[in-house]
Amino acid sequence: MxxxxxxxxxxxxxxxxxxxxxxxxxxxxxxxxxxxxxTEVYRASLPYKEVQKWQNPNSLYINFSIQLSYVLPNDIGKDVNIDLLNKKIQSEFDKNNVIGNNSQESSPVDDDFEYTYPPKIGFSFNVNTKSTNKWNSDIGLIKDIDENFDDLLTLDTKNDDEYNIYILKQKESAKSFADIYIGKNKQFMVFLKELTEENIIKYSVPIIINLFENEHTDIISSFTEEREENESKEEIKKMRTFKYASNYQILYSLFNGNVNDYIVNWDIEKAIKSYFSPFFETLSLISKFEISSQIQNFGTSPLSAKYSNTNDNAHYYLETKNLGHFINSAEWNLASPVSTAPPINFILYIPPISQSPLYIHDSKGDILETNAFLIPRWGGIVIDKNRNTTDAEANTNGNSNYYNYTVNDLQPIMELFLDQLRSLLGINEIKFLPTDLPRNVRVLYSTDSKRGITSWELDQLLRKRTVQNLINASRTLNSLAKLVGSLSNMVVLDKIQEKVLFALECLDNAYKEINGGNYKQVFLYSKNALVASEEAFFDPTMVSMLYFxxxxxxxxxxxxxxxxxxxxxxxxxxxxxxxxxxxxxxxxxxxxxxxxxxxxxxxxxxxxxxx
The missing domain is CATH 1.20.58 (Methane Monooxygenase Hydroxylase; Chain G, domain 1)
Incomplete structure (x- = not known):
């Protein structure tokens, strides 16, 4: 080459x-x-600016509009200048309403700002005064005050969120100068001996404002309990309440201490339908309830009952300080169906003959009349004291004991369960302290035996849950934005973006509707905002690439x-x-x-x- x-x-x-x-x-x-x-992680863009907007305390200001309608019978209204009276009443509400004058003070917001406790909440009262010819001012002399009296005074109104204040004549034989009757259907009845404009204002405005001040305090305390370790009665009461959920599981259990002593059954399905269905139906807007029941034999309690024979009343008893250990989790099957809904347990416990009759002693050593107790954020227990002695005597005679709890037998027990459920769900009775009332005034309270909750209580629960949902939804969205911003490898799918946008839209709509007084619609917006924000935050796809x-x-x-x-x-x-x-x-x-x-x-x- x-x-x-x-x-x-x-x-x-x-x-x-x-x-x-x-x-x-x-x-x-x-x-x-x-x-x-x-190989990069897919991340849909989130509206960080819109989420950050809800960090501002001014954006979290919640002001409920309360519509009040003063109703005067014609025999009073014909001698009164309705327009002038309306202006005077409105002026009194504006002047004395300390909870409605929360101005939206501007405050600097830094990057590390956390939601302030408590949130800013106010009430604005809008008064409308009118007269009616459907009844006279002495209607209280015709019919005694009871649940039917509420229905008698109900007016046909297009505004379901309007509260009616009826001005009526007090009985001459009454000892008090004024009687205040809070009805079940958003009625506030004022019975006066002297029907003058001054008395109408004096005996209605301060009490109504005080009523909403108590509600305001209850809402605020539901947030402050997270930070204050106060063991007062009010704080202990609030610790019982379940956190809000759109669904709850309720399990009714009948525990038989010893099947050799008793064989028992119960008509629980009929009892629930009779005593709880109206209650569940009324609360269906707020939460749904999944109901189940069971019977368990040999449900022995881990507590050893003590024996007492004082005053010739031989019985066994449990002390209140030990009731927290009453649940036998190792042997009692309290498993609920597979669900993310929080479970609420109600137990009817029948002790064995060896511990019968079984009572509960209070802190003073006296027998507790209800013979029932409540475990915070868990449920309630009722120890049956009616079957104990009769069944024990029958068994000693060698007779086979079988007893079926009929609907009538279960009535007092279901009433206790209902009262416990109300406490667990945060439903507060409307009560006034003597210091909250003017002198020589008596207050009467109506109950709703059919639904188990009055319209006043339902509205208070709606407003409290609305505030909690709005604050928690805002907080959850803010936490989600911070989490996604700090972890660059977290997956953010389009459905997460859609849920965040939907939650923000519901928050905006809720704050727009609050001034309109449509509490049910506002609550639905707050509920949807909370559910959407939590679904976005806890979506399993968010952590699929978190550890890669x-x-x-x-x-x-x-x-x-x-x-x-x-x-x-x-x-x-x-x-x-x-x-x-x-x-x-x-x-x-x-x-x-x-x-x-x-x-x-x-x-x-x-x-x-x-x-």
């Missing part, structure tokens, strides 16, 4: 090597970005790429060195050739000149 052919061959080999190495590096340069893009950050990618792929990339880099370096060396040699050869040619030209020119 000639020298020229060898040079061409070497040049061709060098070119092939460069093409091969360049192709491999080209694959690297194109493939790595594609690999990086295909970029450092893990390096750890997995470096053992693959490093052994390949190092030889390729060295070969590429050597090829560049060779190309540089060959280029330099070529330049030197060309310089030598050029010098040689120049020398020959000079010599030839010299010869021509000499010749």
């Amino acid at each position: 000639s020298r020229k052919e060898r040079e061409l061959y070497e040049k061709h080999q060098v070119s092939n090597r460069l093409h091969i190495i360049g192709s491999i590096w080209l694959v690297f340069l194109i493939g790595i970005p594609i690999w990086w893009k295909t 950050p970029d450092e893990h990618k390096y750890a997995v792929y470096m053992p693959l790429f490093l052994p390949i990339s190092v030889p390729l880099a060295l070969v590429l370096k050597e090829e560049f060195k060779k190309r540089k060396k060959n280029k330099k040699e070529k330049e030197n050869n060309e310089a030598v050739v050029d010098n040689k040619e120049k020398k020959e030209i000079i010599e030839s020119s010299t010869k021509e000149v000499n010749s």
Whole structure:
């Protein structure tokens, strides 16, 4: 092979090597970005500015509009300037309403701002005074005050959220100057001995404002209990309440202490339908209830009852300080159906003959009349004291004991369960302290035996749950935004974005509707906002790539790429060195050739000149 052919061959080999190495590096340069893009975590954009807006205390200001309608019978109204009276009443509410004058003070908000406790809540009262010819002012003389009296005074109104204040004449034989009767259907009845404008204002406005001040205090305390460790009666009462949930599971259990002593059954389905269905139906707007029941035999309690024989009243008893250990979790099957809904348990316990009759002693050592107790955020227990002695005597005579709890038998027990459930759900009775009332005034309270909750109590519960839902939804969205911002490898799918946007929309709609007084619609918005925000926060796709950050990618792929990339880099370096060396040699050869040619030209020119 000639020298020229060898040079061409070497040049061709060098070119092939460069093409091969360049192709491999080209694959690297194109493939790595594609690999990086295909392995990155998908993150839909979240509206961080809209979420951050709800950090501002001014955005969290909640002001409920309360619609009050003063109703005067015609025999009073014909002698009264209705418009002037309305202005006076409205002026009194505006002047004395301390809970409605919470101004939206602007305050700086830093990046580390957390939601203030308590939230800003206010009530604004709008008064409308009118007269009616449906009854006279002495209607109280015709019919005694009871649940039916509420229905008798109910007016046909298009505004379901309006509270009616009826001005009526007090009985002459009454000892008190004024009687206040709070009805079950959003009625506030004022019975006065002297029907004057001054008395109407004096004996209605302060009491109504005080009624909403108590509600305001209850709402505020539901937030402050998270920070204050106060063991007062009010705080202990609030600790019983379940946190809000859109669904609850309720399990009714009949526990028989010893099946050898008694064989029992109960008509629980009929009892629930009779005593609880109206209650559950009324609260269906707030929460849904899944109902189940069971009977368990040999349900022995882990507590050892003590014996007492004082005052010829032989009985066994449990002390209140030990009741927290009454539940036998190891042996009692209190499992609820698989669900995310919080379970609420109600137990009717029948003690064995060896511990009968079984009572509960209070802190003073006296027998507790109800013979029932409540476990905070768990449920309630009733120890049956009616079956104890009769069944024990029958058993000692050798008779087989079988007893079926009929609907009538279960009535007092269901009433206790209902009262316990009201306490667990945070339903507060409307009560006034003597210091809250003017002198010589008596207050009477109506009950709703059919529904188990009055309209006043329902509205208070709606407003309290609305505030809690709005604050918790805002807090959850803020936590979600901070979490997503701090973890770059967290998956954020489009459905998460949709839920966040829906929650923000519900928050906006709720705050727009609050001034309208439509409490049910406002609550639905707050409920939807809370549910959507929690669904977004706890969505399982949010953590699918949480534990596979970029450092893990390096750890997995470096053992693959490093052994390949190092030889390729060295070969590429050597090829560049060779190309540089060959280029330099070529330049030197060309310089030598050029010098040689120049020398020959000079010599030839010299010869021509000499010749």
